[in-house]
Amino acid sequence: MSDLDQLVATARADFDAAGNPAALEDAKAKYLGKAGRVTELLKGMAALSPEEKKSRGAQINVVKQQIESALTARRQALADAELQIQLKAEALDVTLPGRQAGLGGLHPVSRSLERIEAIFGSMGFDVADGPEIEEDWFNFTALNTPADHPARSMHDTFYVDTVAPDGGGHLLRTHTSPMQVRYAVQHVKKHKTLLDAGQAMPEIRVIAPGRTYRVDSDATHSPMFHQCEGLWIGENVSFKDLKSVFTDFFRTFFETEDLNLRFRPSFFPFTEPSAEVDIAFSSGPLKGRWLEVAGSGQVHPNVVRNFGLDPERYIGFAFGMGPDRLTMLRYGVNDLRLFFDGDLRFLSQFR
Numbered sequence: 001m002s003d004l005d006q007l008v009a010t011a012r013a014d015f016d017a018a019g020n021p022a023a024l025e026d027a028k029a030k031y032l033g034k035a036g037r038v039t040e041l042l043k044g045m046a047a048l049s050p051e052e053k054k055s056r057g058a059q060i061n062v063v064k065q066q067i068e069s070a071l072t073a074r075r076q077a078l079a080d081a082e083l084q085i086q087l088k089a090e091a092l093d094v095t096l097p098g099r100q101a102g103l104g105g106l107h108p109v110s111r112s113l114e115r116i117e118a119i120f121g122s123m124g125f126d127v128a129d130g131p132e133i134e135e136d137w138f139n140f141t142a143l144n145t146p147a148d149h150p151a152r153s154m155h156d157t158f159y160v161d162t163v164a165p166d167g168g169g170h171l172l173r174t175h176t177s178p179m180q181v182r183y184a185v186q187h188v189k190k191h192k193t194l195l196d197a198g199q200a201m202p203e204i205r206v207i208a209p210g211r212t213y214r215v216d217s218d219a220t221h222s223p224m225f226h227q228c229e230g231l232w233i234g235e236n237v238s239f240k241d242l243k244s245v246f247t248d249f250f251r252t253f254f255e256t257e258d259l260n261l262r263f264r265p266s267f268f269p270f271t272e273p274s275a276e277v278d279i280a281f282s283s284g285p286l287k288g289r290w291l292e293v294a295g296s297g298q299v300h301p302n303v304v305r306n307f308g309l310d311p312e313r314y315i316g317f318a319f320g321m322g323p324d325r326l327t328m329l330r331y332g333v334n335d336l337r338l339f340f341d342g343d344l345r346f347l348s349q350f351r
């Protein structure tokens with residue numbers, strides 16, 4: 001092998017040994033740089049005759065080209081290898097199953113609330129929303145339950161600030177009944193002109209579902225639970241209407257005609273007379289068992305007066321039912337606390 005061929009071979013070997021672009025540039029300088037081997041060869045021609053220069057020059061040029069193309073090839077090879085590494089690092093396995101957004105679902109109690117709103121909505125009831133931190137006046141006093149009334153102790157709750165003797169102060173509402181007063185007062189305001197003229201006011205027909213609070217906790221009681229208030233006030237609304245509305249409601253809610261309803265005398269300060277509402281299925285696993293599902297009654301004249309209406313002219317009924325209890329019955333759940341533990345194994349069954 002001639003010295004020139006030897007030089008090309010050494011250059012190739014050096015280039016191949018360069019593991020990265022920086023090393024390759026160093027190797028390049030060794031051959032093609034200012035003090036590189038090829039440059040040296042060219043300088044060495046100075047002493048040659050013109051004839052020799054010609055042939056030697058052509059040979060050196062071939063060597064130079066061979067070294068340059070070896071360099072280009074190695075550059076390309078290094079760049080390709082770099083790209084392969086990068087592609088491998090960023091590899092995307094399109095055959096893997098996709099990442100799915102977790103499928104959520106409505107809480108079973110929310111499902112019940114939606115059903116309740118839809119059914120009462122179809123019977124002409126408005127749906128109202130009210131504050132969970134309630135004024136003492138709306139929660140108790142306006143509902144014929146003054147500060148010294150013994151019924152208050154059955155509604156032990158969470159007080160946000162101290163209740164003043166005049167009934168001021170705030171608490172977490174113990175029932176949705178304060179919404180009776182809030183809604184009726186608004187309704188009366190809206191129809192003030194009619195009322196002042198002694199004309200008949202459009203009936204009040206509303207339900208008010210929402211969260212309520214009491215100091216209570218066991219398998220059938222939770223410190224936070226749901227209620228749905230109902231109020232129907234007009235000039236001619238009676239217990240008969242309450243019974244038919246309720247019967248329709250519960251039969252629709254539970255999707256069965258095999259359901260009966262009874263009123264059991266009871267006491268609430270804001271209704272007179274008052275009754276607990278029980279339902280019983282005449283078929284199915286709960287057949288024949290009376291289950292308490294709501295409190296109800298004819299709105300007390302004092303409360304009608306607090307609405308801003310004349311109790312001699314306006315009469316009607318109110319009820320408060322427990323959507324949690326209805327949900328337990330509908331889905332066969334036997335512990336109320338399951339609804340509020342947030343355990344996905346339980347909740348995902350309702351998706």
Ligand code: PHE
Nearest residue numbers: 175177295296297318319320
């Ligand atoms: N607010 C009552 C309770 O929580 C239920 C009720 C509402 C009773 C309306 C009569 C009328 O126990």
